[in-house]
Amino acid sequence: QVQLVESGGGLVKPGGSLRLSCVGSGFSFSDYYMNWIRQSPGKGLEWLSYIGSTGSTTFYADSVKDRFTISRDNAKNSLDLQMSGLSADDTGIYYCAAGRRRITRDGPDWDDFWGQGTLVTVSS
Amino acid sequence: DIQMTQSPSSLSASLGDRVTITCRASQTILNYLSWYQQQPGKAPKLLIYSVSRLESGVPSRFSANESGTDFTLTISGLQPEDFATYYCQQTYSTPYTFGRGTKLDIK
Numbered sequence: 001q002v003q004l005v006e007s008g009g010g011l012v013k014p015g016g017s018l019r020l021s022c023v024g025s026g027f028s029f030s031d032y033y034m035n036w037i038r039q040s041p042g043k044g045l046e047w048l049s050y051i052g053s054t055g056s057t058t059f060y061a062d063s064v065k066d067r068f069t070i071s072r073d074n075a076k077n078s079l080d081l082q083m084s085g086l087s088a089d090d091t092g093i094y095y096c097a098a099g100r101r102r103i104t105r106d107g108p109d110w111d112d113f114w115g116q117g118t119l120v121t122v123s124s
Numbered sequence: 125d126i127q128m129t130q131s132p133s134s135l136s137a138s139l140g141d142r143v144t145i146t147c148r149a150s151q152t153i154l155n156y157l158s159w160y161q162q163q164p165g166k167a168p169k170l171l172i173y174s175v176s177r178l179e180s181g182v183p184s185r186f187s188a189n190e191s192g193t194d195f196t197l198t199i200s201g202l203q204p205e206d207f208a209t210y211y212c213q214q215t216y217s218t219p220y221t222f223g224r225g226t227k228l229d230i231k
Contacts, residue, residue: 044222047221117167
């Protein structure tokens with residue numbers, strides 16, 4: 001079945017770095033764009049970063065630009081998020097999400113599914 | 125950045141009720157609007173995409189519509205599994221902003 005599994009979360013000190021990973025299975029990973037989304041404790045959802053299916057296109061939220069780097073390895077069905085300069089505001093559950101959009105005879109057809117998330121805690 | 129103003133932030137309803145959640149975009153987003161459902165302790169799950177198209181497997185009691193930059197999600201005949209938090213998201217332009225969520229609980 002379709003699955004995304006994140007890893008790499010944990011406790012990190014302010015100013016520290018962390019690398020999150022996400023591995024996909026059960027679908028054609030290289031056909032999908034990928035996103036990282038964060039959910040801070042008791043708060044809503046914040047989109048962080050996007051990478052296109054080939055890895056050639058990336059976008060970032062202003063809150064993480066120049067601190068976070070998204071990358072993917074389609075040969076390994078994997079997605080990474082390298083995070084640096086972490087602060088307490090970066091604490092939260094980090095989800096990877098896969099997406100694909102097609103136009104069919106019946107109209108738009110979007111796929112979208114998320115991993116279970118990995119918890120990042122930034123604290124001294 | 126496009127702001128997604130979602131209302132209400134919380135909603136109490138009874139089994140069998142019909143409820144409507146609204147998201148207003150601060151500018152045009154064409155049809156790049158999705159709705160997600162999040163159960164406690166779980167990842168969000170796509171319910172509706174491209175304004176009004178139901179994701180495969182989503183019950184037909186869920187429906188959605190739009191009027192300009194106002195988008196609505198309606199649940200007709202609430203079932204126990206529908207009590208959750210709902211989010212809208214625009215993917216017209218980055219940053220792909222979410223609404224702040226609507227927590228639907230049992231009255």
